[in-house]
Amino acid sequence: MNNHAVEINDLSCHFGSFKAVDRISLTVEQGEIFGFLGANGAGKTTAIRMLCGLLIPSGGGGQVAGFDILKQSEEIKKNIGYMSQKFSLYPDLTGRENLNFYGAAYGLDKKQILARTEELSNRLQLAEFIDRPTLSLPVGWRQRLALAASLLHKPKILFLDEPTGGVDPVFRRKFWQILYQLAEEGVTIFVTTHYMDEAAYCQRISVMHRGQIILRGKPYDLIEQHRAANLEELFIDLIRGRENADA
Amino acid sequence: MILSVAGKMPMRSIRFLALKELYHILRDPRSLAIAIAMPLLMTFLYGYAVSLDINNVVISVIDYDQTAESRQLIDYYYRSTYFGPADYEPDRSDPEGILRRGDAIAILTIKSGLATALENGQEFELGLLIDGSDNTLAAAVQGYSEGVVNSYLMDRMPPGMKMPGISISNQVLFNPDLESSHFFVPGLLAIILMMISALLTSITIAREKETGTMEQLLTAPVSPMAILIGKIIPYIFLAFLDGALILVLARILFDIPFAGSGLLLVGFGLIYVSAALSIGILISSLVKTQQVAMMLALIMTMLPSVMLSGFIFQIKNMPTFLKIISDIVPAKFFLIVIRGILLKGAGIQTLGIQAVYLLILMTILIIIAALKFKTKVD
Numbered sequence: 001m002n003n004h005a006v007e008i009n010d011l012s013c014h015f016g017s018f019k020a021v022d023r024i025s026l027t028v029e030q031g032e033i034f035g036f037l038g039a040n041g042a043g044k045t046t047a048i049r050m051l052c053g054l055l056i057p058s059g060g061g062g063q064v065a066g067f068d069i070l071k072q073s074e075e076i077k078k079n080i081g082y083m084s085q086k087f088s089l090y091p092d093l094t095g096r097e098n099l100n101f102y103g104a105a106y107g108l109d110k111k112q113i114l115a116r117t118e119e120l121s122n123r124l125q126l127a128e129f130i131d132r133p134t135l136s137l138p139v140g141w142r143q144r145l146a147l148a149a150s151l152l153h154k155p156k157i158l159f160l161d162e163p164t165g166g167v168d169p170v171f172r173r174k175f176w177q178i179l180y181q182l183a184e185e186g187v188t189i190f191v192t193t194h195y196m197d198e199a200a201y202c203q204r205i206s207v208m209h210r211g212q213i214i215l216r217g218k219p220y221d222l223i224e225q226h227r228a229a230n231l232e233e234l235f236i237d238l239i240r241g242r243e244n245a246d247a
Numbered sequence: 248m249i250l251s252v253a254g255k256m257p258m259r260s261i262r263f264l265a266l267k268e269l270y271h272i273l274r275d276p277r278s279l280a281i282a283i284a285m286p287l288l289m290t291f292l293y294g295y296a297v298s299l300d301i302n303n304v305v306i307s308v309i310d311y312d313q314t315a316e317s318r319q320l321i322d323y324y325y326r327s328t329y330f331g332p333a334d335y336e337p338d339r340s341d342p343e344g345i346l347r348r349g350d351a352i353a354i355l356t357i358k359s360g361l362a363t364a365l366e367n368g369q370e371f372e373l374g375l376l377i378d379g380s381d382n383t384l385a386a387a388v389q390g391y392s393e394g395v396v397n398s399y400l401m402d403r404m405p406p407g408m409k410m411p412g413i414s415i416s417n418q419v420l421f422n423p424d425l426e427s428s429h430f431f432v433p434g435l436l437a438i439i440l441m442m443i444s445a446l447l448t449s450i451t452i453a454r455e456k457e458t459g460t461m462e463q464l465l466t467a468p469v470s471p472m473a474i475l476i477g478k479i480i481p482y483i484f485l486a487f488l489d490g491a492l493i494l495v496l497a498r499i500l501f502d503i504p505f506a507g508s509g510l511l512l513v514g515f516g517l518i519y520v521s522a523a524l525s526i527g528i529l530i531s532s533l534v535k536t537q538q539v540a541m542m543l544a545l546i547m548t549m550l551p552s553v554m555l556s557g558f559i560f561q562i563k564n565m566p567t568f569l570k571i572i573s574d575i576v577p578a579k580f581f582l583i584v585i586r587g588i589l590l591k592g593a594g595i596q597t598l599g600i601q602a603v604y605l606l607i608l609m610t611i612l613i614i615i616a617a618l619k620f621k622t623k624v625d
């Protein structure tokens with residue numbers, strides 16, 4: 001067995017004749033922050049869903065946390081945390097009730113849930129908000145709560161699908177500080193984003209376009225190789241080039 | 248086998264799922280209204296609507312007594328707003344014909360001897376022949392007819408005097424099954440249990456799909472079966488709570504009898520509710536939003552339960568294709584069961600065939616629902 005956190009080969013997902021994900025391959029190392037980029041509809045969410053066992057791939061395969069994504073999705077689920085693109089806490093429950101509930105769903109017992117809630121509440125500075133209905137919270141706090149929920153069972157790999165969408169820059173910076181801490185503790189982070197400044201925080205990135213990976217590498221290497229001023233410029237040039245070629 | 252499955256079930260997760268569902272119900276005024284207020288309101292409205300609906304119902308009287316007393320009794324009938332006389336003198340030799348032609352809804356027969364019986368405080372029986380083809384109307388006619396006779400007796404008798412035992416022997420034509428003035432409550436029970444079980448479950452599952460929490464939940468190492476069980480448990484309790492509330496309310500307001508076995512009713516209720524929950528799960532697997540779930544649930548459950556169960560329209564008068572469709576409507580069988588148990592005290596011997604039908608429907612529905620409930624998102 002190798003020790004990549006994630007490794008996929010020629011992974012595909014077709015909806016009818018439409019190829020939402022078209023033969024992508026990639027590896028993510030343990031403890032790495034891996035950025036998954038691409039425009040709207042590029043296929044990022046679809047790819048993550050296959051990795052988390054929510055969608056059956058149409059072709060290809062791979063492993064997550066050492067388990068086969070086709071055959072061992074139950075094992076995978078125990079080892080990963082997932083924060084979906086949609087806000088996925090129950091709005092009518094308080095933060096604590098949400099954490100209690102998800103903790104039980106992850107098979108933690110009462111004591112473990114209590115301890116983890118305490119720990120995460122301190123770490124993510126949630127104390128002030130945790131006993132309010134999540135509906136009433138500002139987006140930034142809600143997303144932090146959702147992160148807490150996905151961390152309850154101490155996952156080895158964290159899949160974050162646009163965790164900072166719609167959040168203001170100050171919150172986003174705090175959020176990334178938390179991600180850095182987690183990575184230092186050995187948690188692998190697989191994150192999608194639209195924000196180019198966030199792409200630069202990642203150790204390595206992959207860029208998806210129409211179901212395929214069209215660029216990969218370390219952010220600064222890529223800028224240098226392509227002699228771009230910054231990542232944003234690089235992407236725009238790249239995607240424009242693709243579209244001209246397609247036309 | 249069931250035990251081994253239960254052994255593997257994450258009881259703790261299920262408990263939390265059920266508890267969470269309960270929070271949702273209790274904190275959402277809308278679902279609370281659907282769950283508790285609406286059934287009570289429906290019992291209330293329906294009960295009184297049925298009772299108040301009768302107005303100038305045509306009743307013919309065949310009076311063999313021909314005394315001042317008998318004429319006074321007839322006068323009581325016609326002076327009430329509930330009953331009115333026929334336009335012309337009915338043909339006494341063919342009372343059935345009168346009803347069949349629709350010249351009257353009911354025929355009151357007063358044998359000779361009413362006056363004597365009243366004087367001597369003896370037993371006396373009036374005969375009431377009712378057209379039962381509209382069973383709600385027929386039920387109301389029975390109730391109000393008793394009311395008229397009672398008020399006649401009360402007015403006649405000085406207070407403190409012993410009431411003569413005047414009773415009405417009701418005979419219902421064209422629908423011999425009609426034996427009680429409380430036909431609506433059993434039907435209402437069947438419909439509300441269906442509504443709570445199918446409508447609310449389909450909405451709550453669709454809501455989790457719509458908001459994305461189902462996706463989150465499915466990434467947790469908890470089996471979809473546990474998710475389902477946890478979600479439906481509160482609705483089973485809710486359904487039974489509603490059932491009990493309706494029965495108690497109907498008892499207090501309308502004096503509905505409960506002739507049969509409560510245990511038998513609970514047993515049948517479990518089968519019926521399981522079938523209904525499966526329909527709810529099935530619906531939720533077909534839709535992505537709460538709105539559509541609600542629409543589909545209304546069409547697939549409420550509509551047939553109201554129209555094709557025998558609740559309002561008699562099945563035997565339906566065209567053949569509707570009769571065939573009615574055979575897959577669980578409410579149809581449950582209605583017979585519940586009417587039988589409440590009104591006639593029917594036991595399992597008489598309800599065996601309904602039990603078989605309901606069990607078959609339930610099994611088929613559970614299998615389809617289990618196959619359809621998706622463990623993946625799309």
Ligand SMILES: Nc1ncnc2c1ncn2[C@@H]1O[C@H](COP(=O)(O)OP(=O)(O)OP(=O)(O)O)[C@@H](O)[C@H]1O
Pocket residue numbers: 015020038039040041042043044045046047085625
């Ligand atoms: N269940 C489905 N059936 C059909 N098409 C789908 C389905 N799910 C996704 N798609 C399509 O697949 C494509 C990729 O979608 P996906 O959600 O993976 O993109 P994304 O990169 O996450 O985009 P965004 O940045 O908007 O989240 C889109 O065109 C989408 O419409």
Ligand SMILES: [Mg+2]
Pocket residue numbers: 044045046085161
């Ligand atoms: Mg997406």
